[in-house]
Amino acid sequence: MSPLRATATSRGRRPALVALVCVLVAAVLGAVAVAAFHALSGPESGPSGKEPVPGKSSDGSGNEGGSEGGDADGGEAVTEREPLQQGTGLYPRAIRLRHSGAANGHVLASTVTFRGADGLGAIHESTDDGRTFRRVGDVADPAAADGKGQCCGTLYELPRRIGDMPPGTLLWAASTGQDEDDGRRMSVRVFKSTDVGRSWSYLSTVATARGEGGGAGLWEPEFSLDAHGRLVCHYSDETDPAHSQKLVAARTSDGRNWTGHHATVASVPEPDRPGMAVVRRLPDGTFFMVYEICAPSGKYRCVVHYRTSEDGWDWGDPAGLGTRPETADGHYFAHTPNLAWAPEAGNPEGKLLLIGQAAHTRDGRRVPGERREMWTNSDGGKGPWQEKKAPVPVRSTKLDHCPNYSPSLLPSADGRRVLEIATDYDGGVCRPYRAMGPT
Template sequence: MVVRRTFTVLALAALALSTAVAPATAAGAGGAGRAEPPPGGAENGTRLMEGVSLYPRAIELEHSGEADGTIVVSTVTFDGDTGHGAIFHSTDDGRSFERVGTVSDPGATQGLCCSTLFELPRQVGDLPEGTLLWSASVGQQEDESTRRMTLPVWASTDQGRTWEHVSTAATASGGKGLWEPEFAVSPGGELVLYVSDENQQPTHSQVIVQATSPDGVTWSPLTDVIALPDSGLRPGMPVVRTLPEGDYLMSYEVCGPVQDCRHYTRRSADGTAWQPVTEIGAPVETADGTHFRHTPNISWYDDGTPDGRLLGVGQMLYGADGAVLPGSGSTLMTNEGVPEDDWATAQAPVSILDPWNNYCPNYSPTLLALPERGEVLELSTGYESEGGACTTYFGVGALPD
């Protein structure tokens, strides 16, 4: 698993970041003159920006007044050896994007990974409703014998154009990783941050933990959400969504023996009290056992039914027999709002050619449903045909039936 987290160094070696920030505008998939993609490259979609662009996240503003409906995207990018959060806007339902802001954490000179983006649905402390929050894993390139990775929290009150450091939500208790932060707000108004923690080794190779804050400034100690009895198992990559009746749904992978990074979910009534930490959860799979492995993500949207609808995506698509299936890299899953029930497969808007367990191709793709248009936006990463940089591509497709 450590190999999967070295993409900051590898990406820098692949290509120096271009400073171009011209708007990215969607072209026809596979249009005339498009170069044949390399293994792990995009077969369609539009490049979001020039140069390295990793770990995309997308939200549609819902609590920002006149800016509501704007799609905001974040990725991890680099300027020389220093990582940054790149922030983009789309005001045409994901057809084009323009870079509008940058998050520059001082610690990112020593490594930046796995950023997250969140809009506050209500006021938290002095942070008003509609504030955007950004966090990431910082400091992984320091020497492991002395490093203590951190999770900085940055806030924007102008839809991502400018940013202010608010706090550090957590610092690693040892020299191992803190990966893939994710935010939610509890029914009582507490800000919650979830993260994958490697610092309980050798008892646990990795666990998912959480911290809470009444104001985004002061944070509780990290407490376990998922810590499986098998010390070799690695729950990670938490993603949290709110369901119609108020339940919180966590999506995550479980790597390690037998599981091989399969996709699971679990529920909480309040986003802080989850089912027993030793339980693995409910698998995300179809009736015939088709499932994702590696870097899963999940999205919920209102389709007019009581439960709404769920969408899932992951790096690679497998069958029940453990073989990689045709459609790996170009498939999403859909579910009628009850994640413990069977899922179904559908075509993804962006197709990545033959992804494998690697930091780039189709690594942690993100989905944003646009139900008012009957569409879904996807952002995923792949290798460029020329130069070989790992970069982000976006595309819009029809929502599955």
């Protein structure tokens, strides 16, 4: 988690003040009414073996259920930014369904929001490729109720059977418990839906902090499948006294029992804080992870890095910090990265789309106009990245928990367009906005 809620040595330990402000704003504005539920789940489909890779999935789409590909009509239309929802909406995520029968092609988006003092995962659906959305469900976790706190939700569609869960099962996970009055006991909890996001039930807990390290946190869950078809959850862990924060991965073969918890990025200097991992699988089977590494001070505070893995589980020496993506003129991203893969005509590798909260020049200055910037790379992340205009203009220049904080990218099937959801201030409210533009 970026140091936008606290100091670098305590960052990620989200201040109760921020959560209280969000709760009060949501209480004033009220929750958006939930649209009428209707069942759209389709028949089981998908493989029972390894995770599909782009261009090689069982349905021919090349999607694994993350921010990858989908619209059939292509085109390069640009749309104006519009709010995804009324009121507070944090940490947006977007996926396009590929394993959900009659709902295939629908776009689902999620945010962390509040109803009074209760944290919620708001689920929105688009049946027209992201042009319009309606709210269709809520993830209501009792562990996030009554002001206990919730952060950093993620949304994922299973591309294959995991335990008794068929392909198309939706998963939602978040960090909960950061604001408990009787001592922080944060956990990463997973919920599932079998009716395209209309209803949700508790599935499992990936990890629980149990107050180690004086109320240390567990943040920013992210799902992927490893090369053997096991479900992996990546998250940021503050519970190791030797590390202010490190990245950890755990895996499961049934969705309920999580094992093998191990560090994937753990910097040797104790104050360093690797966090906010996002993982995508490339057409050649390589797994690509982006993340930030924050430090107490210096030019590269919270700079974005990446590393790769052959199997999505073993990421090499955790002390290796990875590679810093840069443009040809030395620009780099800092804070809250997100990543997507898109096909590219004539290039079997496709291209990666990268975005972060703030872009900086070689000498550490903020890039003018950078709040509408994303990058692409057509060589598997190697070499310089190309600067492009991001679809959503973010008008606030603040560096805190709201403007452009962990935006989400969802490319079209032909890779020519991308849907972006990014947060920005509307008065004192942090709202998610959506727009579409060329890649």
